[in-house]
Amino acid sequence: MRAVVYTEPERFTVREIADRALQPGEVRIKNLVVGVCGTDQHLHLGEFGARYPLTPGHEIVGEIVEVAESVTGLTVGDRVAVDNSVYCLHCENCRRGDFRFCQNGIALGLQVAGGFAEHTIAAAAKIYPIGDLSLDAAALIEPTACVVHGLDVLGLTPGQSVLVTGAGPTSQILAQLLVHGGASFVTMAAPTQFKLDLAKTHGVNETVLLDRADFTTAADRLRDLAPHGFDVVIEATGAVGILQNVLPHVRSGGTLMVYGMASESETITIHPFEIFRREITIKGSFAQSYEFARAIDLLKARKVNPDGIITHRFGLDEYATALQALRAPDCLKAVVHPST
Ligand SMILES: [Zn+2]
Ligand SMILES: [Zn+2]
CATH class of the missing domain: 3.90.180.10 (Medium-chain alcohol dehydrogenases, catalytic domain)
Structure with missing residues (x-):
């Protein structure tokens, strides 16, 4: 062969x-x-x-x-x-x-x-x-299985607002399942317009074009959309420059999920006081185990389109x-x- x-x-x-x-x-x-x-x-x-x-x-x-x-x-x-x-x-x-x-x-x-x-x-x-x-x-079964695991880890509460940074295949699947999974409002922020447009056709409520080199314009727009922050922010680009900048957009008492994969050697700076004072939960999600059956069911039901x-x-x-x-x-x- x-x-x-x-x-x-x-x-x-x-x-x-x-x-x-x-x-x-x-x-x-x-x-x-x-x-x-x-x-x-x-x-x-x-x-x-x-x-x-x-x-x-x-x-x-x-x-x-x-x-x-x-x-x-x-x-x-x-x-x-x-x-x-x-x-x-x-x-x-x-x-x-x-x-x-x-x-x-x-x-x-x-x-x-x-x-x-x-x-x-x-x-x-x-x-x-x-x-x-x-x-x-x-x-899309394998990527969907990984997203299913991510959502298990996240434990979204119905009615929560979510920001997803990134618009790659995984982010698209993630956003679709958040829309179907009880989120009140799903915002996607990413650097590529056509990917954001696709997410919108699949039900994402709002999109924000993001400049990887300069987060400030996107930050203003995100603050307009969610003045008190999003209940959940899922960083799915793996770019530490973005991860570093999204923490202020997590609502007090909210959750930041690290879904994108950064290089092993990369670091970010976090103010422990902010995590403490604002009771921010930080979660990670890696791969999947035995989530294939649910992923197949979701694709068959076109909950992932x-x-x-x-x-x-x-x-x-x-x-x-x-x-x-x-x-x-x-x-x-x-x-x-x-x-x-
Ligand atoms: Zn893969
Ligand atoms: Zn083992």
């Missing part, structure tokens, strides 16, 4: 590699659509514990072409999504059910072969049939271009169709 194969950071080829035999409990999937995301950009640079040789691709949707003898409940021809997380199930955190903090956790597309290949092998236990869900919707989110499509041989597309101003979500 053909696959993207990295031998070291920034060096990959798309080439023919051998299909390995299935182990008990595994299935082989012909990959139909695989999302490209910021994580793949980090992996390209050798971050996130990438293990070589590496075939990236962790947002995997395809069709089962082979099942190991021991597998029950899955059949050749089933259209499925792959939960890419692999937990050891025996470390201290796994034994408490805190799978996201598994001390030996790995993931398809990061340390084990992922989806940017004609085929991927995965454990049957991590396979979720998607029925007749469209491929465009299915491509994929329309307009996928802007760029590539074949397997165009992986280099797909990675570049992530930086293009007109790109919201890029996907690879490995089998076409």
